[in-house]
Amino acid sequence: MFDVVSKKINRILLKLSGEALLGKKPFGVDPDVLIYLAEEIKSIVDAGVQTGIVIGGGNIFRGEGLAQSGIDRVTGDQMGMLATIINALALQDALERQGLVARVMSALKVNEVCEDYIRRRAIRHLEKGRVTIFAAGTGNPYFTTDSAASLRAVEMEADLLIKATRVNGVFSQDPLQNDDALHFESISYDEFISKKLSVMDTTSIVMCRDNNLPVRVYDMNIPNALFDIVKGKNIGTLIS
Numbered sequence: 001m002f003d004v005v006s007k008k009i010n011r012i013l014l015k016l017s018g019e020a021l022l023g024k025k026p027f028g029v030d031p032d033v034l035i036y037l038a039e040e041i042k043s044i045v046d047a048g049v050q051t052g053i054v055i056g057g058g059n060i061f062r063g064e065g066l067a068q069s070g071i072d073r074v075t076g077d078q079m080g081m082l083a084t085i086i087n088a089l090a091l092q093d094a095l096e097r098q099g100l101v102a103r104v105m106s107a108l109k110v111n112e113v114c115e116d117y118i119r120r121r122a123i124r125h126l127e128k129g130r131v132t133i134f135a136a137g138t139g140n141p142y143f144t145t146d147s148a149a150s151l152r153a154v155e156m157e158a159d160l161l162i163k164a165t166r167v168n169g170v171f172s173q174d175p176l177q178n179d180d181a182l183h184f185e186s187i188s189y190d191e192f193i194s195k196k197l198s199v200m201d202t203t204s205i206v207m208c209r210d211n212n213l214p215v216r217v218y219d220m221n222i223p224n225a226l227f228d229i230v231k232g233k234n235i236g237t238l239i240s
Contacts, residue, residue, distance in 0.1 A: 009230045011050040011126060013153035014041070015146065015163045018058035018087055020220055028059060029090050037220070038094035041131060043227040045100055050126040052156050053133045054149040055091060057083025077141035081108055084145060088135035089113060095131050102131040107139030107148075119155050126156060146204040154211045161213055162229060163200060164220035169237030170199050186238040205239065215239040 016037070023030025045051055060083035066076030088104045095102040103125050104114035115121070117134060125132045137148040146163075153161040167175050170192070172182040189209035193202055199217055208215050218225050218236030225235050 009049060009159045009232075011052070011156065011158045012044070012160045012162055012230060013052045013054065013149055013156060013158040014226070015149035015161065016053060016055045016091075016220070017145075017165070018056035018060060018062075018083065020059075020164060020166075021055075021087055021090070022059045029087065034090060034094040035097075037091065038098045038100075040220075040224075040226045041095060042098045042100055043224065044230050045129065045131060047227065047230065049230050050129070051131050052122070052126060052152060052158065053088075053091065053131065054137075054145055054152055055084055055087045055133065055135070056145040057081070057087055059083075060086060074141040077137075081136040081139070084137060085110060085114065085135040088133040092133055100131055101129065102133060104133045104135055107134070107136040110136075122152075123156060144201050144204065146200045147207065150204040150207040150213070153213055154207060158213065160230075161208060161215045162226070163215060163217045164226075165199060165217060166219065166221065168219035168222065168235070169217050170197055170239065172197075184237050185234065186240065189239060192239055200239075208239070 021029045021033055023033040041051060057080045061079045066079060067073040085106055085108070092102040092104050105117040105122055106114050107117050109116055114135065122132050134148065134152045137143055137145050138151055149161060170184045170187055172195070173180070175181040189205055192205055200215070205215070216229055216236055216238055218229060229235050
């Protein structure tokens with residue numbers, strides 16, 4: 001098991017869902033949520049933690065959902081990838097307004113608005129203390145942004161993958177719909193997979209397991225929780 005107390009966390013990959021940016025809005029991006037997230041991220045960057053971010057696009061388009069409505073799955077996923085770029089640019093702006101230096105790197109080529117993803121350049125950005133936002137998922141259809149987060153975390157040699165959600169960790173059932181849902185303080189990769197828990201997809205967890213990358217799932221709405229996690233506090237659920 002990963003020891004969050006004794007192991008110093010120098011580099012993390014933070015996974016944010018697109019829905020996290022909705023706030024109280026039915027669609028798009030809530031500026032107040034952007035400010036809140038930027039302040040939370042600034043707290044760990046100021047503490048010296050190298051920070052990469054993968055963000056989803058579900059607040060604008062979700063490829064799988066579009067496919068269910070009749071749109072070609074590949075086309076739907078490509079639309080979803082473009083949505084993540086919009087979110088990444090919005091987050092970059094919020095971070096820069098907090099005085100941080102941020103870079104957006106895309107798995108799709110959109111050179112007019114952000115950089116292409118190049119692994120060695122991304123690592124250099126992190127080493128320089130720049131918040132690096134990875135957009136457009138993996139650049140391929142049929143792969144979720146959770147899988148993209150695991151991939152980028154492994155490529156960046158992150159110490160920890162942190163998944164921000166609306167609930168504080170992993171539960172046996174959706175705690176927003178079931179009061180009897182059991183909370184896991186920690187859980188193994190294999191147990192997570194065998195129980196078919198849905199907070200992250202199986203492909204993502206398998207990649208973390210095969211590369212011995214621990215995952216921390218927490219409630220993004222708890223102030224200072226992100227800072228407390230990188231300082232070793234046991235918040236949410238540890239998957240390892």
